[in-house]
Amino acid sequence: MKIAVIDADLLGRRRHRFPNLVCEKISGYYKQVVKLPPENVVLKTDYEHLEEFDRVFIAKVFTDTPVPEWLQHVSQPKELLIRVGRPDAGALPVEKWLEKTVGYKINGKIPVNVGGTGFFFDRAPNLPDVIEHCMPDYHLYDNWIEEKVEQAKKKAECEGREFHRSRFLVQFKEYLEYSIGYLTRGCFRHCGFCVNQKYNRVFRHSHLTEFLDRDRKKICLLDDNFFGYLDWRPLLGELVATRKRFKFKQGMDERLLTPDIAKALFTSNYDGDFTFAFDNISDYDLIHEKLEIMKPYKKGRSVKFYVLVGFASTDWKDIRDTFRRIELLMQYHCLPYIMRYQNKNEAPWKASPLHAMYVAIARWCNQPNIFKKMSFREFCKANQAMKKTPGYCSAMQAMKDFEMRHPTLAEEFFDMKYSDYSD
Numbered sequence: 001m002k003i004a005v006i007d008a009d010l011l012g013r014r015r016h017r018f019p020n021l022v023c024e025k026i027s028g029y030y031k032q033v034v035k036l037p038p039e040n041v042v043l044k045t046d047y048e049h050l051e052e053f054d055r056v057f058i059a060k061v062f063t064d065t066p067v068p069e070w071l072q073h074v075s076q077p078k079e080l081l082i083r084v085g086r087p088d089a090g091a092l093p094v095e096k097w098l099e100k101t102v103g104y105k106i107n108g109k110i111p112v113n114v115g116g117t118g119f120f121f122d123r124a125p126n127l128p129d130v131i132e133h134c135m136p137d138y139h140l141y142d143n144w145i146e147e148k149v150e151q152a153k154k155k156a157e158c159e160g161r162e163f164h165r166s167r168f169l170v171q172f173k174e175y176l177e178y179s180i181g182y183l184t185r186g187c188f189r190h191c192g193f194c195v196n197q198k199y200n201r202v203f204r205h206s207h208l209t210e211f212l213d214r215d216r217k218k219i220c221l222l223d224d225n226f227f228g229y230l231d232w233r234p235l236l237g238e239l240v241a242t243r244k245r246f247k248f249k250q251g252m253d254e255r256l257l258t259p260d261i262a263k264a265l266f267t268s269n270y271d272g273d274f275t276f277a278f279d280n281i282s283d284y285d286l287i288h289e290k291l292e293i294m295k296p297y298k299k300g301r302s303v304k305f306y307v308l309v310g311f312a313s314t315d316w317k318d319i320r321d322t323f324r325r326i327e328l329l330m331q332y333h334c335l336p337y338i339m340r341y342q343n344k345n346e347a348p349w350k351a352s353p354l355h356a357m358y359v360a361i362a363r364w365c366n367q368p369n370i371f372k373k374m375s376f377r378e379f380c381k382a383n384q385a386m387k388k389t390p391g392y393c394s395a396m397q398a399m400k401d402f403e404m405r406h407p408t409l410a411e412e413f414f415d416m417k418y419s420d421y422s423d
């Protein structure tokens with residue numbers, strides 16, 4: 001039997017660099033449980049010649065990742081689509097699951113199983129337990145990475161440049177250095193913009209040993225809301241006991257921060273920036289209170305906040321609320337990372353008359369080296385200085401237009417600077 005595994009985001013998003021855990025688990029299942037020879041489980045990096053396989057799996061995380069026409073209208077039986085509050089729904093015996101999740105048949109006979117939020121958003125069927133709790137195949141992407149290395153090496157040779165393998169491999173660090181998985185799953189908040197709508201609580205999902213590869217240096221947790229799990233302490237203890245650096249991929253829920261959590265987190269062997277979320281201006285006072293709690297523990301560590309914009313509205317009020325959140329974060333020497341809201345059908349900020357303002361703010365904030373040095377006005381001026389043709393650059397134009405209509409807001413926010421605040 002030959003199995004093809006396709007990570008649709010890898011094929012459809014040129015700069016995508018994060019392994020698809022479902023693909024790694026499916027590969028792990030066929031190699032470790034079904035015991036297929038490793039060469040019979042292939043990461044396909046195109047949609048060609050799929051008829052040469054006995055079964056094809058396609059997983060997709062992002063709704064806007066392009067896929068071939070024949071994959072655009074796949075569906076799943078109603079009973080498999082998860083309903084809110086049913087954590088066990090979809091956990092079928094593997095044979096049944098394989099039969100039911102077929103979304104397409106190549107030449108009318110070769111089954112293609114499709115899955116993931118990219119296809120079914122918040123109703124994506126779960127994997128059957130036997131696959132879900134399988135050790136991921138962390139080597140699924142090895143050949144693809146080697147191909148990329150060879151291509152880059154050849155390109156460097158042609159251009160007469162030196163090729164640094166280790167430097168080039170940094171972009172693949174999540175594929176090569178991390179054990180990846182969930183200790184808990186679920187979230188009780190049901191934020192309107194979030195794909196995580198299936199559950200009403202945070203629950204224990206798997207033991208660390210299920211996905212921990214002792215040979216890998218680090219651990220990446222995909223938990224939706226780790227500190228929303230009441231018994232988080234022993235889990236954090238297990239992570240610390242591995243002596244490996246670990247990180248949470250999703251923004252942590254700052255609203256749940258207590259001195260206890262802050263102490264445990266900031267004294268742990270955390271990997272890189274601590275990342276939280278500040279999605280809603282209505283949480284302003286609460287986040288302010290939590291930033292005060294965090295302050296004595298932060299001690300110069302890098303803390304980043306995802307700042308969701310363009311969800312509540314895409315007018316001047318949303319821009320004002322964005323700057324208000326940026327200002328608060330700045331005061332506590334935290335970095336904002338602007339996330340422009342989009343769902344599977346639309347990106348409302350793109351249709352807004354203020355879309356250039358959204359782009360300018362995101363470009364200013366999402367480049368920490370720039371954000372740490374320049375105010376928004378200075379950033380727009382720096383862009384203007386690089387423009388070689390007459391007229392204003394888009395950032396400067398957006399800033400000027402906004403300032404003309406909302407001079408008080410411009411005065412309040414356009415000149416504030418990260419470097420004016422101390423940690």
Ligand code: SF4
Nearest residue numbers: 187189190191194196
């Ligand atoms: S708190 Fe986070 S994980 Fe939970 S629903 Fe909101 S955005 Fe999603």
